[in-house]
Amino acid sequence: MKQDNRDFAEGSSPLSVAVAMDAERAVDRVADALRERRMRLAYQRVVLAGTQTRTGFHEGLMRILDPNGRTIPAREFIDAVEPLALGREIDCVALGIALQALSRHPDLRLSINMSARSVGWPRWNRILRRGLAGHPGAGNRLILEFSEASAMTVPELLAAFIADLRPKGVSFAIDGFGAGPVQLRHFRELGFDIMKIDASYTRGIHGHADNQVLMAAFLGIARQFDMVTVAQGVESGDEAAWLAALGIDCLQGYHFGAPQLIPHGLRG
Numbered sequence: 001m002k003q004d005n006r007d008f009a010e011g012s013s014p015l016s017v018a019v020a021m022d023a024e025r026a027v028d029r030v031a032d033a034l035r036e037r038r039m040r041l042a043y044q045r046v047v048l049a050g051t052q053t054r055t056g057f058h059e060g061l062m063r064i065l066d067p068n069g070r071t072i073p074a075r076e077f078i079d080a081v082e083p084l085a086l087g088r089e090i091d092c093v094a095l096g097i098a099l100q101a102l103s104r105h106p107d108l109r110l111s112i113n114m115s116a117r118s119v120g121w122p123r124w125n126r127i128l129r130r131g132l133a134g135h136p137g138a139g140n141r142l143i144l145e146f147s148e149a150s151a152m153t154v155p156e157l158l159a160a161f162i163a164d165l166r167p168k169g170v171s172f173a174i175d176g177f178g179a180g181p182v183q184l185r186h187f188r189e190l191g192f193d194i195m196k197i198d199a200s201y202t203r204g205i206h207g208h209a210d211n212q213v214l215m216a217a218f219l220g221i222a223r224q225f226d227m228v229t230v231a232q233g234v235e236s237g238d239e240a241a242w243l244a245a246l247g248i249d250c251l252q253g254y255h256f257g258a259p260q261l262i263p264h265g266l267r268g
Contacts, residue, residue, distance in 0.1 A: 026080040029072070033064040034089055040065065041097045042259035046111070046230055046252040049244040056250045057109035057143060058263045060101070062094045074113075082115055082150075091118040092127055099131035102138040105266050111143035111194075113175055116150040119161045132168055139169035143194065147175045155186040162191060176232070178218060188225070195222040199233020202253070206242040219247055 033039055041060040048054045062074045081087045091114050098112040118124045132139045144165075151158055151174060162172050173194035174187070178201055197218050205211045215231070222229045231243045234253030243251060257264060 026077040038065040043263040044259040113145040145173040145175040196230040206238040
């Protein structure tokens, strides 16, 4: 996947060349990790806002390990690989790990972030359907998350997929709501079960009037469509208290714990 620097158009800015080279290196690192099976899920709690101690579910976050065992979070590579076939392969691995975790831990409810592009990927679908068929009840504990941007790339395909899988018990979440433009017509038709509100609206919300108004508006939309709300990126007790008082259903963030390789409260 190497690319000679001469392939870049003459006159490209140093910044654009650097960005392209960083993306190329990220793709190479991920391809190596996939080939050598250096991929893991890290699990982060999503707590019920009412108690802030009970776990509603966990989110499984993809991590790759470099050759020295250093953990590389998805944010460092996902933008580069998401449009590629390599992104579909990562989703296949993540889904397989998630289904295995659900099989091992019957009390675990788990969300996993996927690209909507993977919905049309045959191997990903085979892994999902075989996993659900082989582990009765797993569908009732599986949540598939799709970002706004991803969902809007193939809304018709995703809508049909959701309609097909919902009778099997699978739930669906829109991740990072508010982070980018969303077409409300498609949003209504997709019928998500969970709205995960982007962390940019959570930070310092107890002292940020604009974010307070926007968070209340998001909560109103979610209630209209019978969606459970999750505020992402909660990092302080003040933020958690304000969001709980507003009526947000669930909270997620480092205030409640960092992602870890074994789900909170469960044995490995």
